[in-house]
Amino acid sequence: MARLLATLPLLGGEVVGIPELNGHRNVHQVRLSSSVPHVDDILKVKSHLLPVSRLPTPTPSGASSEPSGDEPGPSVVEFFQANRMTDGVALGMSFHHAAFDGTGAELVLKALAECCRAFKAGSDAAPLASEFADNEVKLRALINEMPAAVEEQDHTSKYGTTATIPDMPASEEEARMASLDTSLLTSRFSFPAPKIEELRAFCNVYVQHTLGLDLVLSANDILNALLATSIKREPPARDAESHSSSGAQLQMAANIRKRFRQSDLQNYLGNAVAMVRVSIHSAETTSPTGTAVYGQDIAQLAAVAAEIRKGVLAVDEKHVFSLLSFMQEQKDWGALSVKLADTSISSWRHLSVYSMDFGEPLGRVDGFEMHMIPLKNVCIVMPRAVRTTQINGFGGRTDAPWEVNVTMTHAGMKRLMSDLLIVWATK
Incomplete structure (x- = not known):
């Protein structure tokens, strides 16, 4: 996990709201830590004298039936919890949807698996994580700079432009x-x-x-x-x-x-x-x-x-x-x-x-x-x-x-x- 974070420091960042940026209001942006990110910022390890089958069942609200009470705040880009059970490890991962989608989260897991294999083999290599780090800024810039559509299509049936989030x-x-x-x-x-x-x-x-x-x-x-x-x-x-x-x-x-x-x-x-x-x-x-x-x-x-x-x-x-x-x-x-x-x-x-x-x-x-x-x-x-x-x-x-x-x-x-x-x- 330390190797993954060192290669992809984006994972240790926070999603923050920006009032105005480049002509747009209420923009979400990933803010990287001013200090060197530490693995404890994105990983918590717990031990349980239980088998994996006894883990709490997820509920529709997205919370387990037995919350630990110390989950990270909603602005964290990504957070892991490794639960050491009597018959295996239950690895939990949460991510901010403003930063990743499900496929993006899978790519991060792939990079983590590669880092784990390399660590066991005594290698410092992390090709996937390095590739993602090299490409991330370039790809986000590429998307932002894509040419305007020649053929405008109507997207209003699927996307709203007047949403408000109540302060609850x-x-x-x-x-x-x-x-x-x-x-x-x-x-x-x-x-x-x-x-x-x-x-x-x-x-x-x-x-x-x-x-x-x-x-x-x-x-x-x-x-x-x-x-x-x-x-x-x-x-x-x-x-x-x-x-x-x-x-x-x-x-x-x-x-x-x-x-x-x-x-x-x-x-x-x-x-x-x-x-x-x-x-x-x-x-x-x-x-x-x-x-x-x-x-x-x-x-x-x-x-x-x-x-x-x-x-x-x-x-x-x-x-x-x-x-x-x-x-x-x-x-x-x-x-x-x-x-x-x-x-x-x-x-x-x-x-x-x-x-x-x-x-x-x-x-x-x-x-x-x-x-x-x-x-x-x-x-x-x-x-x-x-x-x-x-x-x-x-x-x-x-x-x-x-x-x-x-x-x-x-x-x-x-x-x-x-x-x-x-x-x-x-x-």
Whole structure:
């Protein structure tokens, strides 16, 4: 950790508010420490006479059920807590979202794993951390200096420009978070990969042959459509006219690092996501508890998945340039916000958490948990876990199930767990 901090001093900084900078009001900026950063600034080590399985369960508000009371303040760029358990180490990491997004945090973890391996091998090398340090200032400057968009696009449906953050006393904030813990529930759903692939095959046929669209749906498109339509599906109504809901919106975060021609941006630590927003039209499912899905289910899923795919494809380099121009035009950056939708999905499936090797004696990651955003109808697709199999004495790998954390009200979760299509897809 000391080697990582020495190479990436950004991690020891603080996020501070600047009233005015370069013509913009209410700007967030990372302020580096005036002294040499020390590992104690970003790492706390605790010992527990408990196995990892006895760790507190994260709650929807983002706090554990047994807070230690000495967590860092919200302005810290990044903070780690290493919990030495009787059967392993539980490494906790928190980061300021103004500095990193989930992919950026994963890159930091990769660099930490490399530093741990190098330390065990007696090497001073830290290539990843050095690369990130060399690129960070250059990449942030590159983004700020990107050319204005030639084709202006309308971003007001996804981003607001008049947000205000109320000045809430600490006692009221604590009471609000405690209320969220009792009103919201987070559950994990596991969708076997073959079930998602089966739905994808059916939906691709429907999209290409029935809808006549030149689109190829991904497994991620199908999962997002399945979650969105099932979450927003109304309970069975008594009259036939209310069997469908309309006007619901799905919002997803799309990683834009690969949208740029500059390959260096793939290792950009900062926020690099754009919002994709589509309409959801869901109706009562026709799936029985049997082994197959029916035509109406495929029609619904395919239609929503097609809109998702079109929305993702629309986030190209031109879209990103237009979005950056839109943000640069705003005078008050503190008023910029992402507009909430009925359902929000963020995928961490691509994060290579389970392939990280921290070297002996730490080894590889065995489990991954995260705190959920304290908002209803929020879904996080968890990182892909590595699964190994043994067949006739030969080892192999199978695609891991799609695991999703879903936060909803208690009533909403009860409906979702009994949704026939969800029940079928999770078996």
